[in-house]
Amino acid sequence: MTSATELEAATFRKLLEHLDNNKDVQNIDLMILAGFCRNCLGKWYLAAAEERNMALTDAQAREAIYGMPYSQWKAKYQLPATAEQLEAFEKRQK
Numbered sequence: 001m002t003s004a005t006e007l008e009a010a011t012f013r014k015l016l017e018h019l020d021n022n023k024d025v026q027n028i029d030l031m032i033l034a035g036f037c038r039n040c041l042g043k044w045y046l047a048a049a050e051e052r053n054m055a056l057t058d059a060q061a062r063e064a065i066y067g068m069p070y071s072q073w074k075a076k077y078q079l080p081a082t083a084e085q086l087e088a089f090e091k092r093q094k
Helices: 004-021 027-034 038-051 058-066 070-077 083-093
Strands: none
Touching: 027 038, 027 083, 038 058, 058 070
């Protein structure tokens, strides 16, 4: 029998796969539209590990989300935020 945890894990893996297949979607766009981004997922992943007394670093958590070291992903895929993106992000924060 499949447990809820297995379904949740499969859904999470699909989310990571979707984000990996859509690297053109910038973190700031995710923050504007959804209020979270890949970095948030990394923080939540790390927090879940800490809650379970698992040894994990921030860098390891981000790598689990990005599929590569964060610095490498950032250099290859992250673009500077546009003025429009920054304005939309600021509006969302209010």
